[in-house]
Amino acid sequence: MEQTGTQPxxxxxxxxxxxxxxKVNLALKVGPLGDDGYHPLGTVFHAVSLYDDLEALPAxxxxxxxxxxxxxxxxxxQGNLAVRAAxxxxxxxxxxxxxxxxVMKTIPVAGGMAGGSADAAAALLACAMLxxxxxxxxxxxxxxxxxxxxxxxxLVGGTARGTGRGTELVPMISRGAYHWVLxxxxxxLGTPLVYRRFDEMHAAGEVEPGTExxxxxxxxxxxxxVAGVGAALVNDLERPAISLRPELGRVLDHGRRAGVLxxxxxxxxxxxxxxxxxxxxxxDLAAQMKTHPAVWSVRRAVGPVPGARxxx
Ligand code: C5P
Numbered sequence: 001m002e003q004t005g006t007q008p009x010x011x012x013x014x015x016x017x018x019x020x021x022x023k024v025n026l027a028l029k030v031g032p033l034g035d036d037g038y039h040p041l042g043t044v045f046h047a048v049s050l051y052d053d054l055e056a057l058p059a060x061x062x063x064x065x066x067x068x069x070x071x072x073x074x075x076x077x078q079g080n081l082a083v084r085a086a087x088x089x090x091x092x093x094x095x096x097x098x099x100x101x102x103v104m105k106t107i108p109v110a111g112g113m114a115g116g117s118a119d120a121a122a123a124l125l126a127c128a129m130l131x132x133x134x135x136x137x138x139x140x141x142x143x144x145x146x147x148x149x150x151x152x153x154x155l156v157g158g159t160a161r162g163t164g165r166g167t168e169l170v171p172m173i174s175r176g177a178y179h180w181v182l183x184x185x186x187x188x189l190g191t192p193l194v195y196r197r198f199d200e201m202h203a204a205g206e207v208e209p210g211t212e213x214x215x216x217x218x219x220x221x222x223x224x225x226v227a228g229v230g231a232a233l234v235n236d237l238e239r240p241a242i243s244l245r246p247e248l249g250r251v252l253d254h255g256r257r258a259g260v261l262x263x264x265x266x267x268x269x270x271x272x273x274x275x276x277x278x279x280x281x282x283x284d285l286a287a288q289m290k291t292h293p294a295v296w297s298v299r300r301a302v303g304p305v306p307g308a309r310x311x312x
Contacts, residue, residue: 015057016129020122020154020308022050022113022301024180024266024273026229027217030236032209033199038149041166042211044221045150047157048180048301052107052115053311054082054122056130059100062086068105069297074116081116082123085147089127092143097131099123108297110188112267114150121154121308129310141169150267157307159221161213175224177302178275179282181260183251183289184297185270189241194268197240207239230261230275241269247294248272254292258285 023045031040052068064083066074078084086099101123107115121144128135137155144151145167152167153160159174201207220228242249248270255263255274262275274289276282282300289298 015055016126017053017055017311018122018126018308019051019053019311020118021047021157021305022107022115022118023047023150023153024113024303025235026159026221026233027213028235028237028267029211029213030195030198030209031211032202033195038165039195039198039209040164040211041149041162042213043162043166044159044172044213044217045153045162045166045169046159046174046178046303047153047305047307048303049305050107050113050182050299050301052118052122053104054119054126055102056123056126057100057102058130059098061098062090063099064101064103066103066105068103070109071103071105073109081120081147081151085120085123085143085151086127088143088147089124089131089133093131093133095131095133099127099130101126108182108184108271108299110190111184111271112189112265112269113182113271114154114267117148117150118154118308120144120147120151124151125155125308125310153307155307157305159304163211172221174221174304176226178226178229178304179277179279180301180303181255181274181276181282181285181289182266182299182301183255183272183274183292183295184299185245185248185251185272185294186296187270189245189268189270191268194237194241194244197244198237201240201243207236209236226275226277227261233262233264233275235264237268238265241265245270251289251292251294255285255289258288260285
C-alpha cells in the first residue's frame with residue numbers, strides 16, 4: 001500500500017486526538033483450540049462509554065506516554081500495541097514520519113475490556129490522519145486484525161457480531177440503551193492463561209467448546225428487549241477464569257443477589273459486568289459493589305457507543 005498521488009503535506013494536521021471505547025462481549029462462545037494457537041470465536045461485541053483518549057503529535061521517532069490508573073504498569077516500548085500499530089502503519093504505507101503519542105487511560109488496564117486493543121485502534125486512526133495517508137476503513141481493519149483480535153472492533157464500535165478470531169465483524173442493529181456496572185477485581189488476569197485453562201477444562205470434559213451464539217440473545221438484541229439480553233448473556237471463559245480466581249464467582253454472585261438483568265465476566269476478566277435497567281439502578285448497584293472486598297474500583301457505562309473517532 002505505497003502512498004500514491006501528490007506527496008502529502010508533511011504533518012498537515014499538527015495534532016490529532018482520537019477517543020476510543022472499551023468493550024464487553026454480550027456473548028463469548030469459544031471453539032476448540034486451532035492449529036494456529038487461537039480459538040475460533042462466536043462473539044457479540046458491544047462498545048461501552050469508558051474511553052481512552054490518544055493524542056498524536058508529529059515527532060522524529062515513534063513514542064508513547066501513558067497516564068491514568070494502572071498506566072505505569074504498561075510497556076512504553078515495542079511491547080505496547082499502540083507503538084506497534086504506528087510502526088505497522090508506517091511500514092505498510094512506506095512513509096518515514098514519526099509520532100509522539102500521549103494516552104489518557106480510563107479503560108481498566110488488563111481488565112478484559114480490550115484497553116490495549118483500543119489504544120492500538122486509536123493509534124492507527126490518529127497516525128493515518130496525522131500522516132495524511134490515503135487509508136480506507138477496510139485497510140485499517142486489516143492492519144488492526146494483524147495486531148490483535150479486538151482491534152478491528154475498537155475501530156467500528158456499536159454492537160457487532162464477530163467470528164474467526166473475533167476480527168470478522170458484521171455490525172448489528174441493536175435497539176435500546178444498555179446500562180452497565182463494571183466491577184474491577186484486584187490484579188489483572190492474562191488472556192492466554194484463561195484460554196489455556198479453558199483447554200484444560202475441555203480436555204477434562206468440564207467445558208464444551210462451541211461457537212454458536214444463542215438465538216435468544218440475537219432476538220432480544222434485535223427487538224431491544226434489554227431484560228432478554230440480560231438473561232441470555234454468555235461467556236465461555238467465565239468458568240475457566242473463576243477456576244483460576246474463585247473470588248470472581250463471588251463478585252458475580254454479589255451482583256446477582258442485588259437483582260440485575262444479567263451478570264457475566266467481561267472477556268477473559270477479571271472485570272465483572274452487570275446489566276441493569278436504568279441509570280438509577282446502575283448508581284445503586286455501583287454503591288453496593290464497592291463494598292465487596294475483591295472489588296477495587298467500580299465504573300458505570302452505557303452502550304452501545306461508536307468506535308474510535310477524532311475529537312476536537
Ligand atoms: O489476539 P490477542 O492478542 O488478543 O490474543 C492474546 C492471546 O489470547 C493469544 O496469544 C492466544 O493465546 C489467546 N487467544 C486465543 N484465541 C482467541 C483469541 C486469543 O487462544 N480467539
